[in-house]
Amino acid sequence: MDLERLAILSDVHGNVTAYRSVLADIAARGITTVLNLGDVVGKGPRGSECVRISRERCTVTVRGNWDDSLPGKAGSSDHAVRWWHDELTEDDRQWLRTLPLVHHVELSGRRVRLFHASAESVHTRVHFQHTEEQFAGMFATTELTGDGPTPSVVGYGDIHDAYLEVSNGQTLFNVGSVGNSLDESTASYVIVEGVAGGDSTDPFGLQFVRVPYDIEAEIAAAADLGMPGLEAYAVELRTAVYRGLHDRLGLTLAGTAPAG
Numbered sequence: 001m002d003l004e005r006l007a008i009l010s011d012v013h014g015n016v017t018a019y020r021s022v023l024a025d026i027a028a029r030g031i032t033t034v035l036n037l038g039d040v041v042g043k044g045p046r047g048s049e050c051v052r053i054s055r056e057r058c059t060v061t062v063r064g065n066w067d068d069s070l071p072g073k074a075g076s077s078d079h080a081v082r083w084w085h086d087e088l089t090e091d092d093r094q095w096l097r098t099l100p101l102v103h104h105v106e107l108s109g110r111r112v113r114l115f116h117a118s119a120e121s122v123h124t125r126v127h128f129q130h131t132e133e134q135f136a137g138m139f140a141t142t143e144l145t146g147d148g149p150t151p152s153v154v155g156y157g158d159i160h161d162a163y164l165e166v167s168n169g170q171t172l173f174n175v176g177s178v179g180n181s182l183d184e185s186t187a188s189y190v191i192v193e194g195v196a197g198g199d200s201t202d203p204f205g206l207q208f209v210r211v212p213y214d215i216e217a218e219i220a221a222a223a224d225l226g227m228p229g230l231e232a233y234a235v236e237l238r239t240a241v242y243r244g245l246h247d248r249l250g251l252t253l254a255g256t257a258p259a260g
Contacts, residue, residue, distance in 0.1 A: 001195060001198075001202065002195070003193045003194065003195060003203070003205075004033075004107060004193065004194060004195065004196045005029075005030075005031045005033070005191060005192070005193045006031070006033045006034075006035055006105065006107075006191070006192045006193070007026040007029075007031045007033065007034045007035070007189055007190070007191055008034075008035045008037065008114065008155055008175050008189060008190045008191075008192060009022060009034065009035070009036055009037065009175060009178050009188075009189040009190075010036065010037035010038060010039065010064070010116070010156070010157025010158070010175045010176070010177060010178065010189075011037075011038070011039040011064070011157050011158065011160055011176075011177035011178060011179060011180055012036070012039065012040050012041075012044075012050045012054070012177075012178045012179045013039055013040075013041070013042055013043040013044045013047075013050075013066070013177070013178075013179040013180045014040075014041055014042060014043060014044025014045055014046050014047040014049075014050050014084070014087075014179065015044040015046075015050070015178065015179025015180065015218055015237075016044075016046040016049050016050060016053070016218070016221070017213050017214055017215075017217050017218035017221065018178050018179045018187040018211075018213045018218065019050055019053055019178055019179060020053075020213075021187060021211050021212070021213035021214075022178050022187045022189055022211050022213075023053070023057055025209065025211045026189070029191070031191065033059050034057055034058045034059060035058065035059060035060050035061075035103065035105075035114060036054055036058040036060065036061040036062070037062055037064070037114055037115065037116050037155070037156060037157040037158075037175060038061065038062050038063050038064025038065075038066075038067050038099070038116035038122070038157060038158075039064030039065065039066045039067060039116065039157065039158070040054050040061065040064070040066075040067055040096070041066055041067060041070055041084065041088060041092075041096065042066035042070050042081075042084050043066070043084070043179075043180055043229075043233065044179055044180065044218075044222065044227075044233065045087070045221055045222040045225045045227040046087075046221065046225070047070075047084055047087055047088055047092070048087055048088050048089055048092050050179075051088065051092045051095060051096070055095065060100070060103045061099055062099055062100050062101060062102060062103055062114065062115055062116055063096065063099035063100065063101055063116060063122055064116040064117070064122060064157065064158065065116065065117060065122045065123050065158065067096040067099055067122075068096075068122050068123070069123075070084060070085055070088070070093075070096070071085070071088070071093035071094075071096050071097050073085040074086075079228050080227075080228035080229045083227065083228050101115060101116075101122065101144050102114065102115045102144060102145050102146065103115075104148065104151070105192075106196065106197070107192065107193070107194025107195060107196060107198065107204060108194035108195045108198045108199070108200065108202040108203060108204040109198055109199040109200035109201075109202065110151075110152045110153050110194065110200075110204055111148070111149050111150070111151040111152055111153070112151060112152075112153040112154075112155065112192065113138075113139075113145065113151035113153070113154045113155070114154075114155045114156070115144065115145070115154075115156055116156060116157050116158050117156060117157070117158035118134075118137065118138060118156070118158075119137055119138055119139070119140050119141075119142045119144055119145050119154075120137065120142060120144065121144065122144075122158075125158060125159060126138060126156070126158075126159070127159055127161070128159065128161050128163050128174070135165070135167060135170075135172060138154045138156070138172055139151055139154055139170055139172075151170075152169065152170055152171065153170075153171045153172075153173075153206075154170075154171070154172050154173070155172075155173050155174070155175060155190065155192070156172075156173075156174055156175070157174065157175055157176075157177070158174075159174060159182075160176065160177035160180055160181055160182035160183070161174060161176060161177075161182055161183045162174055162175060162176030162183055162188045162190075162208055164206065164208070171206070173190065173206060175188060175189055175190040176188025176189070176190075176208070180236060180237070181240050182236070182240050182241070182242050183240060184210070184240050185215065185237065185238060185239065185240045186210040186211060186212050186213070187210070187211040187212075187213055188208065188209070188210055188211075189208075189209050189211070190206060190207065190208055190209070191205075191206070191207040191209060192204075192205070192206050192207075193205045193206075193207075215237045215238060216258065218237060219233070219234045219237060219238075222234070230253075231252065231253040232246065234253050234256070235251045235252065235253060235256050238256040238257075238258075239251060239256055
């Protein structure tokens with residue numbers, strides 16, 4: 001019996017430093033299949049390089065909400081959004097536009113559904129704190145998911161907050177974020193393992209992995225490139241606190257800078 005091992009990651013958001021650290025960890029474990037659940041670009045300074053890496057290293061990349069919207073933001077009135085758009089090449093934008101919305105794998109008799117945010121839309125968010133109806137909706141058959149057997153396992157990204165929930169024989173997990181974690185200041189991804197073409201008598205595993213990376217080097221890269229919104233980006237990376245809460249909590253670039 002040979003176990004197949006898959007690395008599933010999401011929400012790189014232009015953070016090359018974190019991305020390279022995660023991919024190095026994956027390679028060190030001997031895993032060759034990498035599945036990317038989207039939001040390759042936006043928020044971080046090197047979206048184009050993250051697109052290049054994804055095209056080279058990921059077996060499949062599905063479309064995230066930033067991947068879906070950013071290619072159409074030429075001339076945006078938001079300076080940061082326009083900067084992230086213009087940092088991409090036209091080839092990058094075309095690749096993002098054509099990414100699939102969902103990917104399925106079969107392991108140990110389980111159908112595993114993978115998408116960015118929800119079965120409804122890449123722009124419909126399902127948080128860790130959700131209703132029973134929202135949980136059930138992740139397993140529903142929709143226009144986004146296409147026809148096919150109901151999955152027993154669903155993995156997604158989008159919320160930058162890793163978690164696992166099992167209810168009535170259905171498993172829902174969020175892989176967290178590589179480049180913009182909002183649960184702790186390390187990159188996150190998931191390893192799934194099982195027997196391809198197997199059945200329910202075969203083992204199935206799911207493991208969360210946290211990977212430290214050089215946050216200060218990533219902040220320095222953003223500063224060197226003149227990325228707008230540097231303070232919010234730096235504080236998010238250092239504290240894992242969503243930027244919408246920074247003012248209320250009194251978090252600033254100076255206040256979160258490392259000593260020395």
